[in-house]
Amino acid sequence: MEVVVPPDADLIASVVDGDLDAFTILVRRYRDLCFRFALRILGNRDDAEEALQDAFVRAFRALATCRNRDRFGAWLYQILVNECRTRATRTARRDRHFVDVAPDLVDPASREDSAIGEEIEYALAQLVPEQREVFLLRYVEELGYEEIAEITGVGVSALKMRAKRGCERLRELLEGVVR
Secondary structure (H helix, E strand, O other): OOOOOOOHHHHHHHHHOOOHHHHHHHHHHHHHHHHHHHHHHHOOHHHHHHHHHHHHHHHHHHHHHOOOHHHHHHHHHHHHHHHHHHHHHHHHHHHHHOOOOOOOOOOOOOHHHHHHHHHHHHHHHHOOHHHHHHHHHHHHOOOOHHHHHHHHOOOHHHHHHHHHHHHHHHHHHHOOOOO
């Protein structure tokens, strides 16, 4: 028997009508993608988990105000981007006063892949936050510039410039590392 997965708009309508289990389905649907994005933006597993949790709480509380329910994912990303920005600002302030903490990295299967993965994660962390954000949304999450503009509130031409400069900087940082 084929399992029918309801579209986001139907799930949101159910949540607004009081069905909390429908929100659980939305969380499961977007949790992994959103966590991966938050981890790459923030570079720390604990910060990423907190940002993601805060984003889901904010989304739940404001679900009735979600105008385009078919585009829940983009709306959720917008909330998550704001949470990541806020957390990154707080972390930067905290790190100026305390010890610099190395980012948590996902453990790849092989040592060679691990070394390359660490170099890539390090290089991503060296990008200015605006470049890292658009790079991840465009090339990792594979969103279009119009979608990214909707999420970030930044114009398409500015996003393209940030992506271009981010790619150029990554090439410089990774020269000789990735074959």
